[in-house]
Amino acid sequence: xxxxxYVLKDGTRRAIDVPNGTSIMxxxxxxxxxxxxxxxxGCCSCATCHVYIEESDMARLKPADSVEKELLEGxxxxxxxxxxxxxxxxxxxxxxxxxxxxxxxxx
Amino acid sequence: xxxxxxxxxxxxxxxxxxxxxxxxxVSEVVAAVFxxxxxxxxxxxxxxxxxxxxxxxxxQIAASAREAGYTGRIRLVSAEAHTPYHRPPLSKAYLLGKxxxxxxxxxxxxxxxxxKVELLLSTPIVGADRANRTLTTAGGDTLKWDRLALATGxxxxxxxxxxxxxxxxxxxxxxxxLRALAAxxxxxxxxxxxxxxxxxxxxxxxxxxxxxxxEMQDRLLARAATPALANFVADAHRARGVELLxxxxxxGFEHYHGVLSGVRASDSTGRAHTLPADLAVVxxxxxxxxxxxxxxxxxxxxxxxxxxxxxxxxxxSGAPVPEIVAAGDCTRHPSRWNPAQGRGLRLESVxxxxxxxxxxxxxxxxxxxxxxxDAVPWFWSDQYDLKLQMVGLSGVPDTTVxxxxxxxxxxxxxHFRAGVLVGVDSVNKPADHMLARRLLASRVPVTPEQAADxxxxxxxxxPS
Ligand SMILES: Cc1cc2nc3c(=O)[nH]c(=O)nc-3n(C[C@H](O)[C@H](O)[C@H](O)COP(=O)(O)OP(=O)(O)OC[C@H]3O[C@@H](n4cnc5c(N)ncnc54)[C@H](O)[C@@H]3O)c2cc1C
Ligand code: FES
Numbered sequence: 186x187x188x189x190x191y192v193l194k195d196g197t198r199r200a201i202d203v204p205n206g207t208s209i210m211x212x213x214x215x216x217x218x219x220x221x222x223x224x225x226x227g228c229c230s231c232a233t234c235h236v237y238i239e240e241s242d243m244a245r246l247k248p249a250d251s252v253e254k255e256l257l258e259g260x261x262x263x264x265x266x267x268x269x270x271x272x273x274x275x276x277x278x279x280x281x282x283x284x285x286x287x288x289x290x291x292x
Numbered sequence: 293x294x295x296x297x298x299x300x301x302x303x304x305x306x307x308x309x310x311x312x313x314x315x316x317x318v319s320e321v322v323a324a325v326f327x328x329x330x331x332x333x334x335x336x337x338x339x340x341x342x343x344x345x346x347x348x349x350x351x352q353i354a355a356s357a358r359e360a361g362y363t364g365r366i367r368l369v370s371a372e373a374h375t376p377y378h379r380p381p382l383s384k385a386y387l388l389g390k391x392x393x394x395x396x397x398x399x400x401x402x403x404x405x406x407x408k409v410e411l412l413l414s415t416p417i418v419g420a421d422r423a424n425r426t427l428t429t430a431g432g433d434t435l436k437w438d439r440l441a442l443a444t445g446x447x448x449x450x451x452x453x454x455x456x457x458x459x460x461x462x463x464x465x466x467x468x469x470l471r472a473l474a475a476x477x478x479x480x481x482x483x484x485x486x487x488x489x490x491x492x493x494x495x496x497x498x499x500x501x502x503x504x505x506x507e508m509q510d511r512l513l514a515r516a517a518t519p520a521l522a523n524f525v526a527d528a529h530r531a532r533g534v535e536l537l538x539x540x541x542x543x544g545f546e547h548y549h550g551v552l553s554g555v556r557a558s559d560s561t562g563r564a565h566t567l568p569a570d571l572a573v574v575x576x577x578x579x580x581x582x583x584x585x586x587x588x589x590x591x592x593x594x595x596x597x598x599x600x601x602x603x604x605x606x607x608x609s610g611a612p613v614p615e616i617v618a619a620g621d622c623t624r625h626p627s628r629w630n631p632a633q634g635r636g637l638r639l640e641s642v643x644x645x646x647x648x649x650x651x652x653x654x655x656x657x658x659x660x661x662x663x664x665x666d667a668v669p670w671f672w673s674d675q676y677d678l679k680l681q682m683v684g685l686s687g688v689p690d691t692t693v694x695x696x697x698x699x700x701x702x703x704x705x706x707h708f709r710a711g712v713l714v715g716v717d718s719v720n721k722p723a724d725h726m727l728a729r730r731l732l733a734s735r736v737p738v739t740p741e742q743a744a745d746x747x748x749x750x751x752x753x754x755p756s
Contacts (some may be wrong), residue, residue, distance in 0.1 A: 205396065207394070211523075214397060215400035215402065217402035217406050227378075227381075228378075228380055228384070228674060229679075230672040230674075230681065231672075232726060234366065245305075252720070256723070256725055256726060258722075259725070259726020259727065292685065
């Protein structure tokens with residue numbers, strides 16, 4: 186199972202094994218990691234599952250599609266080049282070990 | 293069922309009844325907060341908070357109560373066998389087989405453990421008593437509470453005499469049945485052209501079924517969308533082979549040994565049709581679950597009446613009841629977004645269930661923390677490759693302008709009443725939608741000319 190490193194708002198790091206085929210968002214929800222709200226449950230409609238990807242890990246992700254990119258314009262926290270919607274990132278072996286950071290707010 | 297009861301669907305912004313109900317005016321509510329709300333608060337006995345209803349509202353009330361510092365016992369009681377899960381995918385990705393049960397939880401198991409929220413699943417509550425602060429389960433057990441949260445949501449309306457293979461779609465059990473029956477179905481009739489019916493129609497048609505939607509009104513989404521958006525959606529369905537029948541009357545079912553064989557309806561000219569069908573989905577709106585509130589002596593008016601702090605209202609005195617809150621689809625709340633400013637607003641949306649429950653949870657933890665509920669209503673629906681996102685309550689706008697290009701399936705409709713932006717419907721334009729939420733929340737003036745001009749940067753109107 187790929188390990189995803191989540192950095193919470195207070196700086197705490199949590200290394201979580203997230204099953205293949207689920208999403209970075211579900212990994213956080215299933216482990217009660219604060220900082221991801223995911224109000225629409227992964228329908229790509231709410232932008233409350235915003236995360237920042239560790240810059241050096243960016244290249245390992247498939248780029249965001251146009252819907253995700255547009256939705257990212259509406260995130261509550263600062264939008265950065267490393268901003269992604271965690272529900273749109275499918276977990277695969279290729280993502281093993283990546284680090285994602287929670288933004289300061291989702292709404 | 294009378295036609296006027298066969299209402300459209302989600303975002304049931306019920307705006308009829310222009311009577312201001314005494315006691316829900318903003319000034320009364322504010323006064324009530326400061327004088328303690330009129331109801332005397334009984335001492336806590338250690339029983340803590342019981343939340344009835346395990347969905348968006350229930351889970352969020354529990355989470356927000358904890359976040360606001362509530363340390364008492366919390367029990368989340370639900371009639372369903374599942375921990376709270378996301379319903380919107382049930383008519384979309386889940387029906388299409390693109391999402392599974394494991395991808396639906398609103399909160400993971402760790403949440404209930406770590407936040408000490410006890411789950412009582414498969415436990416319908418059938419009785420409630422305010423004087424003794426008890427609930428009665430269907431199994432005959434008595435549960436005691438100090439604070440109570442009603443998050444009972446809504447149930448799907450049904451039609452009379454529904455034979456086998458006719459279903460409503462409200463919960464996971466319905467969705468599992470629908471998925472199983474859809475596997476062998478060829479001709480499907482969807483009764484009701486609201487969001488859930490249309491999403492089911494879109495998914496079933498994508499699964500290769502022949503789908504007809506019958507609607508009682510003369511257009512789709514009669515309660516929940518502007519005619520401009522509804523017409524666009526109707527064209528989209530027709531273009532993908534779904535048949536639409538409007539002005540339907542006298543809907544009934546034909547069956548063979550109790551199993552559906554066809555759906556009967558007469559059209560607006562009175563001509564009777566029988567549509568052969570081996571599966572029918574009834575999506576004709578919902579009933580708020582208000583029975584427990586009524587037993588508790590709380591005000592009910594097609595929804596449990598609450599104030600801006602999500603507190604229930606005493607039916608006799610009209611005063612807020614400090615120890616009982618309610619949130620989500622089961623409630624009717626005062627709202628400045630309501631175009632009719634009438635008897636308050638009943639919404640059926642994830643946004644409302646989530647945002648109102650944040651207030652309810654804070655109220656449970658100590659009313660001082662609670663900000664009045666004033667969030668901008670928004671909603672989405674996914675049909676085929678169309679992402680529809682609606683914000684505000686447009687009601688019947690007097691001016692509508694289009695931003696973007698309708699023919700390319702990427703545009704937004706900006707709706708105005710008396711020169712004021714009241715709502716925006718976006719199709720495959722999430723950026724417009726996200727921006728429109730901010731425009732409406734900050735109430736900056738935007739003109740129809742600016743909205744219609746794709747070269748005008750609407751962000752420039754926002755306070756920086
Ligand atoms: C198929 C479908 C698709 C949807 N799509 C969208 C969408 O795309 N976007 C959107 O914003 N909204 C959508 N909605 C609406 C959204 O799901 C609801 O607004 C939301 O679920 C409301 O949450 P709630 O917690 O208020 O109530 P509900 O979700 O109705 O939950 C109420 C819960 O309380 C339980 N309960 C009720 N009475 C009792 C009792 N007496 N004892 C114990 N338990 C009880 C019920 O079993 C249920 O679990 C959709 C709904 C459906 C059904
Ligand atoms: S969970 Fe809503 S956009 Fe990701």
